[in-house]
Amino acid sequence: MDRKILLHEKDIPKKWYNLAADLPTPMLPPLGPDGNPVNPEMLTPVFPMNLIEQEVSPERWIDIPEEILDILYRWRPGPLRRAVYLERYLDTPAKIYYKDESTSPPGSHKPNTAVPQAWYNKQFGIERLTTETGAGQWGSALAFACKLVGLECKVFMVRISFDQKPFRKLMMQTWGANCIASPSTETNAGRAILEKMPDTPGSLGIAISEAIEQAVTDPAGKTRYSLGSVLNHVMLHQTIIGQEAKAQLKSIGEKMPDVVIGCAGGGSNFAGLAFPFTADKINGADIEIIPVEPTACPTLTRAPFAYDFGDTACTTPLLPMYSLGHDFVPPPIHAGGLRYHGMAPLVCQCVVEGLHTPRAIDQIECYEAAITWAQTEGFICAPETSHAVAATIQEAKKAKEEGKEKVILFNYSGHGLMDLTGYDAYLSGKLDRYSLPDEMLEKTEECLKKHPQAEARKSGKW
Amino acid sequence: MDRKILLHEKDIPKKWYNLAADLPTPMLPPLGPDGNPVNPEMLTPVFPMNLIEQEVSPERWIDIPEEILDILYRWRPGPLRRAVYLERYLDTPAKIYYKDESTSPPGSHKPNTAVPQAWYNKQFGIERLTTETGAGQWGSALAFACKLVGLECKVFMVRISFDQKPFRKLMMQTWGANCIASPSTETNAGRAILEKMPDTPGSLGIAISEAIEQAVTDPAGKTRYSLGSVLNHVMLHQTIIGQEAKAQLKSIGEKMPDVVIGCAGGGSNFAGLAFPFTADKINGADIEIIPVEPTACPTLTRAPFAYDFGDTACTTPLLPMYSLGHDFVPPPIHAGGLRYHGMAPLVCQCVVEGLHTPRAIDQIECYEAAITWAQTEGFICAPETSHAVAATIQEAKKAKEEGKEKVILFNYSGHGLMDLTGYDAYLSGKLDRYSLPDEMLEKTEECLKKHPQAEARKSGKW
Numbered sequence: 001m002d003r004k005i006l007l008h009e010k011d012i013p014k015k016w017y018n019l020a021a022d023l024p025t026p027m028l029p030p031l032g033p034d035g036n037p038v039n040p041e042m043l044t045p046v047f048p049m050n051l052i053e054q055e056v057s058p059e060r061w062i063d064i065p066e067e068i069l070d071i072l073y074r075w076r077p078g079p080l081r082r083a084v085y086l087e088r089y090l091d092t093p094a095k096i097y098y099k100d101e102s103t104s105p106p107g108s109h110k111p112n113t114a115v116p117q118a119w120y121n122k123q124f125g126i127e128r129l130t131t132e133t134g135a136g137q138w139g140s141a142l143a144f145a146c147k148l149v150g151l152e153c154k155v156f157m158v159r160i161s162f163d164q165k166p167f168r169k170l171m172m173q174t175w176g177a178n179c180i181a182s183p184s185t186e187t188n189a190g191r192a193i194l195e196k197m198p199d200t201p202g203s204l205g206i207a208i209s210e211a212i213e214q215a216v217t218d219p220a221g222k223t224r225y226s227l228g229s230v231l232n233h234v235m236l237h238q239t240i241i242g243q244e245a246k247a248q249l250k251s252i253g254e255k256m257p258d259v260v261i262g263c264a265g266g267g268s269n270f271a272g273l274a275f276p277f278t279a280d281k282i283n284g285a286d287i288e289i290i291p292v293e294p295t296a297c298p299t300l301t302r303a304p305f306a307y308d309f310g311d312t313a314c315t316t317p318l319l320p321m322y323s324l325g326h327d328f329v330p331p332p333i334h335a336g337g338l339r340y341h342g343m344a345p346l347v348c349q350c351v352v353e354g355l356h357t358p359r360a361i362d363q364i365e366c367y368e369a370a371i372t373w374a375q376t377e378g379f380i381c382a383p384e385t386s387h388a389v390a391a392t393i394q395e396a397k398k399a400k401e402e403g404k405e406k407v408i409l410f411n412y413s414g415h416g417l418m419d420l421t422g423y424d425a426y427l428s429g430k431l432d433r434y435s436l437p438d439e440m441l442e443k444t445e446e447c448l449k450k451h452p453q454a455e456a457r458k459s460g461k462w
Numbered sequence: 463m464d465r466k467i468l469l470h471e472k473d474i475p476k477k478w479y480n481l482a483a484d485l486p487t488p489m490l491p492p493l494g495p496d497g498n499p500v501n502p503e504m505l506t507p508v509f510p511m512n513l514i515e516q517e518v519s520p521e522r523w524i525d526i527p528e529e530i531l532d533i534l535y536r537w538r539p540g541p542l543r544r545a546v547y548l549e550r551y552l553d554t555p556a557k558i559y560y561k562d563e564s565t566s567p568p569g570s571h572k573p574n575t576a577v578p579q580a581w582y583n584k585q586f587g588i589e590r591l592t593t594e595t596g597a598g599q600w601g602s603a604l605a606f607a608c609k610l611v612g613l614e615c616k617v618f619m620v621r622i623s624f625d626q627k628p629f630r631k632l633m634m635q636t637w638g639a640n641c642i643a644s645p646s647t648e649t650n651a652g653r654a655i656l657e658k659m660p661d662t663p664g665s666l667g668i669a670i671s672e673a674i675e676q677a678v679t680d681p682a683g684k685t686r687y688s689l690g691s692v693l694n695h696v697m698l699h700q701t702i703i704g705q706e707a708k709a710q711l712k713s714i715g716e717k718m719p720d721v722v723i724g725c726a727g728g729g730s731n732f733a734g735l736a737f738p739f740t741a742d743k744i745n746g747a748d749i750e751i752i753p754v755e756p757t758a759c760p761t762l763t764r765a766p767f768a769y770d771f772g773d774t775a776c777t778t779p780l781l782p783m784y785s786l787g788h789d790f791v792p793p794p795i796h797a798g799g800l801r802y803h804g805m806a807p808l809v810c811q812c813v814v815e816g817l818h819t820p821r822a823i824d825q826i827e828c829y830e831a832a833i834t835w836a837q838t839e840g841f842i843c844a845p846e847t848s849h850a851v852a853a854t855i856q857e858a859k860k861a862k863e864e865g866k867e868k869v870i871l872f873n874y875s876g877h878g879l880m881d882l883t884g885y886d887a888y889l890s891g892k893l894d895r896y897s898l899p900d901e902m903l904e905k906t907e908e909c910l911k912k913h914p915q916a917e918a919r920k921s922g923k924w
Contacts, residue, residue: 002470003535003536004471008464009463009465009466074465074547074839074840074841105841147837148840166882166886167882170882170883170889171879173885173889174833174836174842174882174885176837374567375610375637377536378537379536379567380636417569420628420629420632421632423632423635424635427632
């Protein structure tokens with residue numbers, strides 16, 4: 001039995017898979033400020049047209065350019081691994097496989113989309129990308145991608161992370177990016193905030209506003225903005241994960257997984273693994289597909305499905321998604337990547353259709369799972385990834401109770417070597433259980449009611 | 463062409479290779495305080511007898527127990543990779559291969575010996591291991607190994623690192639180890655220092671003394687000490703690296719390397735890759751084998767070959783090695799793992815025999831190489847590893863000048879994700895070139911003269 005199942009370079013997926021082509025119900029369109037569907041042209045100040053075309057593409061398969069594969073070969077195809085040590089520890093009849101996305105240079109799945117985004121921008125004649133980053137995982141992935149493709153990269157990093165987590169910033173600088181604390185004095189949005197609150201720790205919402213402002217106000221028109229999750233083309237780029245996993249399971253004669261699991265913040269690592277298997281489910285395969293989120297930010301499990309803005313500052317189109325409200329401020333849990341108020345519309349649509357069955361898990365159970373993982377499998381996972389590990393342990397125990405030899409597959413979205421302060425807080429007893437109180441959901445309703453499109457789906461308007 | 467050359471689990475090396483069996487001249491023995499060769503029995507308070515037997519073994523091959531392989535399978539066999547992106551950047555006819563030791567859970571080659579050391583101690587009935595650590599790479603590897611084997615682990619970490627580099631300490635705690643700042647109040651050695659210097663930043667020498675004291679004074683006799691480099695059995699355990707590399711090159715029909723490179727502090731990662739190829743060189747193969755050290759700590763390139771203590775406190779036997787003197791305090795360079803005053807006696811013997819040709823490189827050139835590596839290959843290497851990268855670039859440029867399609871193989875001993883402060887210092891211009899001044903070498907002579915055995919080899923006494 002091989003614990004590591006490998007694909008040769010020549011067997012890397014040559015196309016991305018677009019789930020939108022196979023969904024039972026067509027996707028609802030994003031809406032503009034006037035309540036009408038957004039025209040692709042309206043997005044051109046922010047994104048290059050070749051990526052906008054992917055965003056709205058109805059095609060099932062989209063070719064991956066050879067030049068992009070040449071960059072991805074640095075770490076792809078990635079290993080599919082079998083967690084035999086965890087299996088032994090749990091004494092479960094289940095077989096646990098995981099797709100190891102921690103092997104990329106920045107240590108997560110994020111470069112799977114950072115690289116094509118940088119490449120398509122370069123093809124379009126763009127010279128510089130801007131983005132925002134919280135803890136720094138996305139910023140470091142885009143810095144890496146821009147360096148390899150040959151673009152400038154500017155990252156607005158939330159000030160409190162910039163000050164408290166210098167290592168991610170140093171990664172970005174090592175890859176030649178310009179990483180500055182947000183709010184900054186370089187944008188109108190930043191200056192306005194600093195005037196009112198000179199000591200603000202910043203927020204992701206402010207950083208997004210700064211990054212978009214710098215992209216759309218470049219007089220030469222050579223700057224664009226890049227987003228690391230949520231959008232359709234981001235999900236598309238990540239499907240290389242699930243396609244590899246499917247080929248790897250097949251290569252060892254393993255059956256289709258019974259359960260597919262991924263943690264879900266904006267949805268991209270989960271979608272990357274899950275969408276190729278979702279296609280099989282649509283075609284009748286019996287697979288349980290589980291996006292896992294924190295009980296502190298229960299978008300898919302407790303929020304309403306509505307039209308809402310993707311950002312706090314209401315600058316994006318309205319997206320059809322489960323949302324806790326664009327002004328939702330989640331409590332400070334350590335899995336920073338899972339604190340988003342919304343979720344990728346494609347993932348939300350799958351939940352609506354009953355294709356995905358979301359689950360929320362408390363951070364304490366997730367850190368317990370992470371420690372079990374570190375002390376059996378040996379590796380230290382990212383706090384986000386620990387949510388997938390915790391759900392996997394739940395499913396492996398269930399398989400034991402049922403006496404079934406299930407095949408469980410999950411996405412190991414990243415390592416935790418840059419995020420050990422969360423482990424420290426857990427090990428020293430400073431973390432508490434936390435479920436979002438119902439009162440907070442009342443605020444969600446209020447926030448969403450401000451936009452009549454919120455109820456669009458229920459009214460059958462679209 | 464595959465950029466990643468893999469071995470299947472079933473093809474992992476089943477034996478360790480002991481170079482001592484093949485050296486043209488037999489190794490000089492370690493000496494006790496009386497100047498006579500050390501009897502293995504004398505080492506039993508510090509190490510278990512099964513490891514002492516490996517330390518003095520004349521056998522060429524030593525079986526790796528299946529239980530140890532079962533632990534190593536978590537990351538071994540490790541990938542051999544081809545640095546095609548660096549080759550393109552340098553426009554060199556050389557083919558550059560590297561053995562990637564950064565894929566272990568602690569991120570370096572260190573677990574290759576931490577695991578067997580923990581396992582043999584457990585077999586011997588030991589319940590607890592003590593060790594010292596500077597920056598934390600060795601301490602985290604031993605913490606990892608002890609958890610998987612089922613031993614307690616106590617790590618004395620130099621106080622200044624304990625305070626300034628909390629992440630490595632958190633790794634150790636995640637793997638269940640007890641990591642405390644040294645000097646501590648738990649040992650006589652620690653208390654004595656604290657009484658004199660309550661604010662001392664600590665040193666590796668003090669930490670070693672504390673770790674050994676706790677091992678030898680356990681009234682139950684269930685504690686031993688563990689060392690991460692220098693000793694023969696450590697080199698032995700690391701030879702799995704070079705054996706895998708040889709099998710991987712053969713699997714793709716590649717010729718024997720023309721040049722083999724590794725950075726050398728205590729010598730273990732270098733030896734791990736180099737010794738299996740050194741055997742071929744002894745048998746007539748034309749291979750240049752290069753240990754690379756910093757110009758700030760030029761043990762192999764400028765120090766005398768002599769008998770010297772392995773530690774500052776003079777508690778170890780006298781070892782036959784190149785040494786800058788056991789009281790040598792190297793300047794603060796960022797590659798903490800390369801600041802050792804001595805070098806593994808087996809490596810030293812190879813240098814004496816002309817089998818290895820050492821080279822010293824300045825830290826500025828090494829960081830330049832590390833940045834080139836990060837911006838071409840994409841990965842961020844450890845500051846120690848950057849010395850091997852710098853020598854590889856030198857050799858690849860030389861191959862271009864000579865117009866020769868050389869095969870260069872180096873050991874990528876670890877990633878630099880926990881060591882980004884060194885990159886920061888370099889990128890912000892705070893690092894200087896530094897070569898050890900000749901006056902420092904005069905102090906070396908004085909230090910070594912205190913022990914008449916220093917000149918033993920020259921006199922032909924042994």
